[in-house]
Amino acid sequence: MSWTEVVIEVAREHAEALSDALMEAGALSVSVEDADEGTDQEKPLFGEPGMVPTEAAWEHSRVVALTDLDADQAVIVAEAAQAIGLATPPQFTTRNVADEDWVRKTQSQFEPIHIGKNIWVVPSWHDAPDPDALILELDPGLAFGTGSHPTTRLCMEWLEANPAPGKTVLDYGCGSGILAMVARKLGAGSVSGVDIDPQAIESARDNAERNHCEIDYYLPEDFAQSAHADERFDIVVANILSSPLKLMAPMLSGRVAPGGSLVLSGVLARQAEEVAQAYAPFIKLSVWAELDGWVALHGQLQQGS
Template sequence: MWLQVAVQADEAHAETLSEALMDAGALSVSIDDADAGTPDEVPQFGEPGHPAQPLWQHSRVVALFDRDVELAVALAEAAAQAGLDAVPPFTVEEVAEQDWVRLTQSQFDPIEIDPRLWIVPSWHVAPNPDAINIEMDPGLAFGTGSHPTTRLCLQWVLDNIPAGCSVLDYGCGSGILAIAAAKVGAGKVVGIDIDERALESTRDNAERNGVSIEVVHSGTPVTARYDRVIANILTNPLCVLAPAIAACVADGGKLVLSGVLEPQAEQVIAAYAPYIALKVGATHEGWVRLEGQR
């Protein structure tokens, strides 16, 4: 049994609240229309055949927690992190494991990142067997390909990984970017994360995709230099980590960053300016991809 918590949110706060709920210990989070029926009747925004942004005014952030969670504490933490004065109205429901798995599966279809690259859940047949297909199920770590920042980084990976080059995925989450790099033809690929669950997820996903990825906890100092460094984290950690991340890029190597909202781009560019000149390479749904070369 798990606890499914549906929290009301306006459009402006739905995404930050969803991230805050993950940080507060949710195992999985989705956003749907509070005015619609059951979650499986709700459109999946940002995925093929669906609108790029939710069209509804009243969102509902649906989070799954382990039943032993201290829910009041988790919700209070999440509300504070999302900049809300109080915990918004919410409902709690107990759900059986099988029901949640069925519901989650029904919400994830294959995602086309590019005609050359698809993210395919294990319970689906690859729509294009000739493309690079990454098998990836929603799990505990961020990175199923549906988020704009992951998409921006995957599109960059497709055209910027020469055969045999070394790649560092800083903040690897599910390992999706590292796996894509390996499938595109990288040689040595390393994934770093601060979260043990992410490292485990990267290990598992690499194995199921038949690629070799070395995983390293971010507490371990990085001494090697990489031809390509990708970091899809968030503005604040990216700025704090600027000297460390920039130092991982080999001479002539390329750095790409995402997890940065358009108004934050200049802040991140300034943080990296002493090391590498970055510029906005692409934007998608309000998020930017920053690119530079040492």
């Protein structure tokens, strides 16, 4: 089976509305791209992981709509233009899209990832390169954290360099649950994960089951009602973003047991000092490592605190 893509270049103020209208007019899917991609005017539309872009589209946007091969593309574009109040339908080009094994093509983009000294993150359709390594079977999904981002790598490398057999670990902002699983596979005793996203919690639980890891995952409100509600942990790791990390300084610091460690990432190198200052009243943090402009901060709570 084949399809036809309709390609329309529009101003930013029309991109989102036109996308919705094309779907209503019969398009199968719609995406918005930077029309200046590959030129000096190309502009990235993203910030830190998990942040929503402040703009919904590019100044010069390219709307790409997938349609059935036998659809009347001119009618679809005309209906969409009328629906959003454009006086005349925008000009468009078309291009054929041949049928492919999309699952296989998508899977081919994801290879096993080697992290630290002995950790491999392996998609389910690959064999582990080193069966004797610490293997995490993890498929790319909706929850953040597959080991590909520098912040996730930094936290995983810290956990590998500081194994804590039998100790308690809290992964706050757990996403896919990858950090909690690393801690568990490295011998940690009780491991808990918390995330505000129900879909992340569902994903983390599925991943833990697949990797034979006994981990408790909670939404914050459930965590507050759990047996861990007042617990202080030997290791607290939070890979989130600098702004929420600063706001959560009293709470996260209060979760660290005396003599325990706090590990933070999701922090750009230029943000390290201000994040450390937010935690200074509770625990002294310093940069443990840096990778591609991101840092992991680490500190140890003094005994008796």
